[in-house]
Amino acid sequence: MAILTWLHTAYGDDLINGIRSSLPDETIYEWPGDVAHNEIDVAILFRMPPGFLKPFPNVKLISATGAGIDHYLLDPDFPRDVPLVRVVDHDFAARMADYVLCWTLFHHRDVPHFLKAQKERRWAYKIMRSASDVTVGVMGLGQMGRLTCERLAFLGYDVRAWSRSEHQIKGVRCYAGKDALPDFLRDTEILVNLLPLTAETRGILGKKTFDRMPHGGVLITAARGGHLIENDVLDALDSGRLSAATIDAFPVEPLPETHPFWTHPNVYVTPHCSSTASCATIVDTFAENVRRFRSGAPLLNEVDLAAGY
Known part of the structure; x- marks a missing residue:
């Protein structure tokens, strides 16, 4: 079991460092990099291209880094049987x-x-x-x-x-x-x-x-x-x-x-900056959802894929 991250560069190293600090027992890979594809069961992604998740057959939880999730659902290869969560607070x-x-x-x-x-x-x-x-x-x-x-x-x-x-x-x-x-x-x-x-x-x-x-x-x-x-x-x-x-x-x-x-x-x-989630909000929400996922508890902010939000 491992986590794959593809994060917005605007946060610098703060976001990945925060995730690593909050989930010290997790194996965490950064994209792009040397990733063990079959190990990945959790992914936190920022605007990945269509088909990005196809090489990761064991993904069981996907997290957005913000509130918007339409670009995920526009991907014809997005795994619709996998829970998708977002950041809203x-x-x-x-x-x-x-x-x-x-x-x-x-x-x-x-x-x-x-x-x-x-x-x-x-x-x-x-x-x-x-x-x-x-x-x-x-x-x-x-x-x-x-x-x-x-x-x-x-x-x-x-x-x-x-x-x-x-x-x-x-x-x-x-x-x-x-x-x-x-x-x-x-x-x-x-x-x-x-x-x-x-x-x-x-x-x-x-x-x-x-x-x-x-x-x-x-x-x-x-x-x-x-x-x-x-x-x-x-x-x-x-x-x-x-x-x-x-x-x-x-x-x-x-x-x-x-x-x-x-x-x-x-x-x-304005350059799509009306409401950028804080680093702390993203880290705390994602870490809590990983802990809930591992324990089988209900997830925070799970997207209704049929409704689109």
């Missing part, structure tokens, strides 16, 4: 809520107006709307979406939320199901996407959605690149249907240097 949700609040305030308070005026040395006074007059709609009510709604409501925004199933959140108007989506979008001025990527949500950020929003709305998407129909976003921005878009996740990453999002005056690009 309060800290992860709080970081996402911080990201959404930052950009909601940025657009609500029209920061680009003042930055442009300063660059031009213009005293460009502008009356600001109250948060209570701004309707923010959040799509997705998992742990991150729920906390984001609560924090937006605390700041005084008129918050509504949409998800597949019924939810109740104090101070938030909740909508559920496909049939409720048009009503949810009708008054949503700032649309926040925190949905999981599934067959039903792929391509949801496209013309049909934007046309149901008030003219001049704003898009903030910090979920998965597969939600975007990129040409529809550009068309909506160029027509004025959308006034701005903050985008953190893209169908192709890193975003190609020639992509029009980089230079569009109303697009704000």
